[in-house]
Amino acid sequence: MKSSNKDMSSKRRRLLQCAVGITFSYGARKQMLASAQAPASGTLARVRPGEPGWPSETQWNELSQQVGGALVKVQSPLATCLKSPDSDECRQLFKELKNPYFLGDELGLTQSLGWVDAWISMPSVYAVAARNTNDVVAAVDFARRHNMRLVVKGGGHSYQGTSNAPDSLLIWTRKINGITLQDAFVGEGCEGHTPPVRAVTVGAGALWAHVYDAVTTHAGGYVQGGGCMTVGVAGLIQSGGFGSFSKAYGLAAGSLLEAEVVTADGAVRIANACTNPDLFWGLKGGGGGSLGVVTRLTLRVHELPETFGAVNMTVKAASAPAFHRLIGLIVDFYQQNLLNPHWGEQITLRHDNVLKIAMVFQGLSRGEAQAVWRPFMDTVARTPDDFKVEFSPFKIVATSARDFWAPTMFKRLLGFVSTDDRPGAPKDNVFWSGNRGEAGQVLHGYESAWLPAALLQDDRRQALADTLFAATRQWSVTLHVNKGLAGAPDEAIAAARNTATNPAALDAFALLIAAAEGPPAYPGIQGHEPDTELARWNARAIGHAMDEVRKLVPQPGSYLAESDFFDAQWQRSFWGSNYSRLLAVKDRYDPDGLFFVHHGVGSERWSPDGFTRFG
Template sequence: MLASAQAAVSGALTRVRPGDPGWPSEAQWNELSQQVGNALVKVQSPLVACLNAPDSDDCRQLFRELKNPYFLGDEVGLTQTLGWVDAWTSTPSVYAVAARNTNDVVVAVNFARRNNLRLVVKGGGHSYQGTSNAPDSLLVWTRKMNNITVQDAFVGTGCEGHAAPVRAVTAGAGALWAHVYDAVTTKAGGYVQGGGCMTVGVAGLIQSGGFGSFSKAYGLAAGSLLEAEVVTADGAVRIANACTNPDLFWALKGGGGGSLGVVTRLTLRVHELPETFGAVNMTIKATSTSAFRRLIGVIIDFYNQNLMNPHWGEQIRFRRDNVLTISMVFQGLSRSEAQAIWQPFMDTLAASPDDFKVEFSPLKIVAISARSFWAPTLFKKLLGFISTDDRPGAPDDNIFWSGNRGEAGQVLHGYESAWLPAALLQDDRRQTLADTLFAATRQWSVSLHVNKGLAGAPAEAVAAARNTATNLAALDAFALLIAGAEGPPAYPGIQGHEPDTALARRDRQAIGRAMAEVRKLVPDAGSYVAESNFFDADWQRSFWGSNYSRLLAIKDQYDPDGLFFVHHGVGSERWSADGFTKIV
């Protein structure tokens, strides 16, 4: 009552911080610890040791370990990205509940609500926006909730008699995609649509919508969600599926992690596994600016004619140094079929040897059994495709794509994305698209993530995506264009390891200029919530478009007081930037 009166007078409700009169006493924290079976952790970042001794052996070892995503994920006080210059810095919570079960989550949520605490949720910790950390907060850490079970005949709660049993996998909120792929594909011979990066958490990806390498075939990861268990702000444990709490179920599918509750368990559809997965990798250097402009047009024409279909995914990258890199994957094709598809493109390059120099590689097109795609075979390790968790005693299935190592411990300089509608590939518009991409590359490198747009996907995959909260722009897009920049692991105040702020600001400005060229062509392009600009002032429209008003209504239903806050999350416009003060 007193708090309500104070809020009415001041015009704001403020969460408590350490040292405030309302901060829980040591006795209250001890009681919380007992209620969660000693799963309460007093958090300290490992980086603190480096602040005092930046030249020590321990600090040098720590900065080596910061390039291991499994080390980062296992540290309660760290996040996979260490910050974003001028935006946020990875800062540990005061306490964390290292939840082992749903009851631990319930107890933590109730404690935060009753004591007016800033609450943070972290699973895999892969948040470019910094949403899985906040100073002066209580963290619900779900990493230990990582059980994975494959089921042959799943029917959702309340759906009995309304839905046919389907093959499915149930994963705890803290499970990582590498381990889910191992259980579903390598061991059980099925396919589940997840993330391209193997160390991303299952719950975070689903709540972001979730694109993976083969989304052009299987759609959004959220489109395969069958059921979720979630702890809402009132401490209730709710089942959300098409038959039970369907509004919450819809919102969890792409409405953004950490805004609607703490997801504790998810069940996803298991699809039939194709016989083969494969990859195409090549680098082409244009010998002049005019040749590069032509090369962009050639690959855009080729993509439109041959690759905008369920077989193909991943990236086509245009660099500032007049280099085109192709890092694509395919499914359901043999190596010879993939080679035949690419032969006309190779013939075009070969016809202009003075303009285009192709980096030769005998492995530019490979195909393997789909069942072994995520298996850490010696072949993939020797060729450098796959890296492993190198800590002593680490599990054998702690693997990740070597290409993702650059993201481990990164400090972002800038990052923006935009969905490009498939209409740009029409005959009368492709040249304009190519010219726009060329103009953007004069400022910064840009990449087309063709698996992150669902144009060309099967109708059922598009329909499932339409029934999620994800921006509808993704359904009509042939690709998500991304421009980003990052630096190595760094942290303010650690001598010799501080972020290069001047370089970061120059990079961010260049990215902004590149994206300005793109927006001349697509002024109202949506942006993917998980891969987006921290500073986007129009984030509601960018991330969710016409779905935002429905999301906000569901937020009001399940979290009317705004216990769950993340930067640019649903309802966050009602709070100060740090999530501590409600703006009335």
């Protein structure tokens, strides 16, 4: 452990005092929502620092010895800026906040710095920087015995703020990051029941960039993970997990073969189709940090296709009526040509009458991909007064699938891939340049809705196009076509059906997202404070856009990892008909609610901060 209690407490108080005044007017909407939902009185309260029952210095030292010195007193690097906003250290910090690997390596930070009127990234008091499962067990047992607020962080990418909580003990799994390939894996207890399959076993703290490097670049296989390479493996799997090629390979959770998890009683359990199958099902999309601490996962390795590729272009419409027609064209084109396992990623419809295509494909050559898009391009070209296409010699590119995630010179020169620029950083610390904007962001608003494939039928496509156009009059919207499983192979849909993910995803052709964010900022840091007025304006505009969508799809369901912090119907939105079954799993493995996250399974029984349980 580092520094004295006195010094640490003083620094922590300064951090909290500087932030609190703005933080919790900044969080006013959250508090209003909480007071409207919470019961009048509590029956159980977790302990906070300085209160009777908070562990003594001797008890903390005992935990430190038990975990081999892996207990750390946490301080946010932002404390320096709160004290000296004009210092060189603060200027350097705000540059580093745009590096997702820097954020992931900092105990006291999260990948997003907050959400205006919702939450702010705040450090725990202590953290166990777990190196193995035994460290996790020790931390879970300690939190349970001392009635502490517990939080779990791997990659730290939660938009809902679930990987941080002030006044808590943090279990940080980032250092549990081993990756092992297996040619013939059979789950524990499944001998004689399931055939051996090619698999990869991954520590909970591993990041997808490193898993792709091991499985695809070096071993020529494919594992279904996330599109963003710096997302943690365990968090994505427990969210359900969509990646760029989910239209071909399904949910990341659908490829989960086995997990090792530490439950609230401190037991280390194996969860697979044969052993603890109810817990296994719950971990596949039930949300991270709710059922236990996952320490290890084994995932199916699929056959790698010959090629991966990308299509990038923008089309600018000359007027609103022309843009309305362009939306109809892309909706028709998608239904006729792209609703199949080859295609994924995003079609953005912008408020300024711009259509942006940022899609990927698998199993097609560059020539085949060009042939797919030629009819659309020809249609657009026939009316040059209405549409202007931004051409590029690299509008449609393809590469060997084995090289897709490798940081080749070609991709670096074109700006597709960025690297961790810290001195001595590992060479495999790479990320898509397009994700840089998310590093250190402060969210203004974020809502999503699954759009059923029935909207693509001949008699409904015009209504869909009309709705999308109406939404863009309020805010830009993006169709994430890889995050709806309509058009996927039957086996991928069957595997997804056997997860806790909202069944609405199974017959959706896309997840529509409307969102806004600002650059790295933090309340109380002069010159780096969030623009709350702009954020609230943007949030209202997003809400108006989603109101248009809900006219067409009244209760659409929402992806829990990319959703509205303030969704009052979150149980239905995130899990639909699966919620009651998930709650039963929660009650079996965590009956006292040790594991709490915002809008997680069973969280309706607690105050919004997770400190008070209601009767």
